[in-house]
Amino acid sequence: MIPAKLRDALALGLALSCGQALAAEVTIACGSVGSDVEICRKMTDEWAARSGHTVRIFVTPNSSTDQLALYRQQFGAGSGEVDVLMVDVVWPGIVKQHLVDLAPHAREARKEHFPSIIANNTVDGKLLALPWFTDAGVLYYRGDLLKKYNARVPATWNELTATARLIQDGERAAGNRDMHGFVFQGKAYEGLTCNALEWVASFGGGTIVEPDGRISINNAQAAKALDLAASWPGNIAPKNVVSFAEEEARGVFQNGNAVFMRNWSYAWVLAQRADSKVKGRIGMTVLPAGDDAGKGGRGAATLGGWNLAVSRYSKNQAAAIDLVLYLTGKDAQKKRALLVGSLPTHPALYKDADILKSAPYYGQLLDVFNAALVRPSTVTGDKYNAVSSAFWNAAQSALGARGNGTDAVRKLEKDITRVRRGAAW
Structure with a gap:
């Protein structure tokens, strides 16, 4: 018979051994x-x-x-x-x-x-x-600056453009030469697909590829949206916004050097931290609508x-x-x-x-989700990455003033058609 103390020690050793094996x-x-x-x-x-x-x-x-x-x-x-x-x-x-x-x-x-x-x-x-x-996607804004310049939260992209220019110029004249009107994600990556899809859809320009598989991007409303966005870099946005991802945009806004920012919800808590220069001065709302409500324009946020x-x-x-x-x-x-x-x-x-x-x-963000845009990843399947890449490259080409919106969407339709390689996805 094994002594009780030895039996207990063996049992403990076995338990520890099994625990280590399972960890x-x-x-x-x-x-x-x-x-x-x-x-x-x-x-x-x-x-x-x-x-x-x-x-x-x-x-x-x-x-x-x-x-x-x-x-x-x-x-x-x-x-x-x-x-x-x-x-x-x-x-x-x-x-x-x-x-x-x-x-x-x-x-x-x-x-x-x-x-x-x-x-x-x-x-x-x-x-x-x-x-x-x-x-x-949501729009962040400097509530203190809107109040200072007696401006309202913009309802349309054209209104955002005008308000951003007004406040940017006023703040620069007052001494902040680093102030910009608007920052967003302009780098050639998936984040730009999200931003540009919001611009296009807000003008009633569709969602690149529709749920039925139709390639819809080559239309006048999509071109109009890209032309407006192309006017921002070097005007109301930093010229190098074409290299910005989420964190670069947040850095400029959180340091107090932008009036408006398009970003995701994560930036809210960070902008309210003690070390943030905009703590207590900002608001968040839905993204602006296109200016052609009669042609399907509306506020649009990419899911x-x-x-x-x-x-x-x-x-x-x-x-x-x-x-x-x-x-x-x-x-x-x-x-x-x-x-x-x-x-x-x-x-x-x-x-x-x-x-x-x-x-x-x-509660307000639930309204955003109710109107959120789904990127065409389901309909395009494993070809989505190629579709998105073609779209963000076309958008960045427009942002860099290499051509215009009409040329961009015409070429994009051809590029996506080649990606599809057939009548259906």
């Missing part, structure tokens, strides 16, 4: 914009303490375009370096063969999210990602947001799936909303008293 290190790519990494580390540490696993943060490039290129490189090599990936709302159809089907593990959890986002993330019957936070997926090449799939379920759950999304102002994908949280007290503007 895993999960690597997550959870962004690099704003406070993404900071909040990701905080929340994954909480999961690690609960689960007994450890987490390593994999920092990705700022640009979503560069992130996708990095993921594709890793997928091509069959690399399991990253277990959990942050996936843009337009990517599930592009990288579908490289992601784990989460449907068997999220039968109840999937019911708690906005159905439209779950549908977006479901390809060929497989749930390839769970929603982490959603978003849409954004990010999801979490598990790589098919992960060697720690069980732990990775558990981490995804934790981070996308209602409690974790509430914490993220309170900490950084991200927009939950759980409809119930928009009625949460704590969130509404912290961010009363959530």
Whole structure:
């Protein structure tokens, strides 16, 4: 018979051995914009303490375009370096063969999210990602400067252009030579697709490729929108706005050197921090409408947001799936909303008293989502990236005054037709 003390020691040793064997290190790519990494580390540490696993943060490039290129490189090599990936709302159809089907593990959890986002993330019957936070383009403005110049929040893009010029010139004359009227994402990447789609759709110019597969971009309203945008760089916007992504635009605005900014909701909390030069001086609203309401012009905001997926090449799939379920759950999304102002994908949280007290503007953003634009990623499938690339290059060509809007949309129609390579997608 084994003595009791020895038996207990052996049992403890076996338990510790099994615990070590079951413990895993999960690597997550959870962004690099704003406070993404900071909040990701905080929340994954909480999961690690609960689960007994450890987490390593994999920092990705700022640009979503560069992130996708990095993921594709890793997928091509069959690399399991990253277990959990942050996936843009337009990517599930592009990288579908490289992601784990989460449907068997999220039968109840999937019911708690906005159905439209779950549908977006479901390809060929497989749930390839769970929603982490959603978003849409919004307009930030300097409320103090609008009041100073007796100007109102612009309702149209032409009104924004005129107001931006008025205040920019006035502030420069008063001594701030670095003041600009408007900053946005003008770099040749997916962010410019989001911005330019808002311009085009707000003028009634369609959504590049319509849900029925028709290539619609070659029209007078789309050309008019691009011509207006082309007047901004070097006028009301910095000349180098064509190199701006989200963080470059936020940096100029948050340092007090822009009247208006187009960005995502994440910038609100950062602009209200103690070190922000515009703390307490800003407002946020829906993006302006085009000036041709009779031709379908309206305010338009591109739907954004990010999801979490598990790589098919992960060697720690069980732990990775558990981490995804934790981070996308209602409690974790509430914490993220309170900490950084991200927009939950759980409809119930928009009625949460704590969130509404912290961010009363959530009610206004629901109106934005009701009119949000979906990029044509579903209809174009795995060709979306090529379509988007052609669109952002055409938009940047217009911004750089290399041709005009009419030439840009005519050439773009031909380029997208070549991408399609047939009568249907």
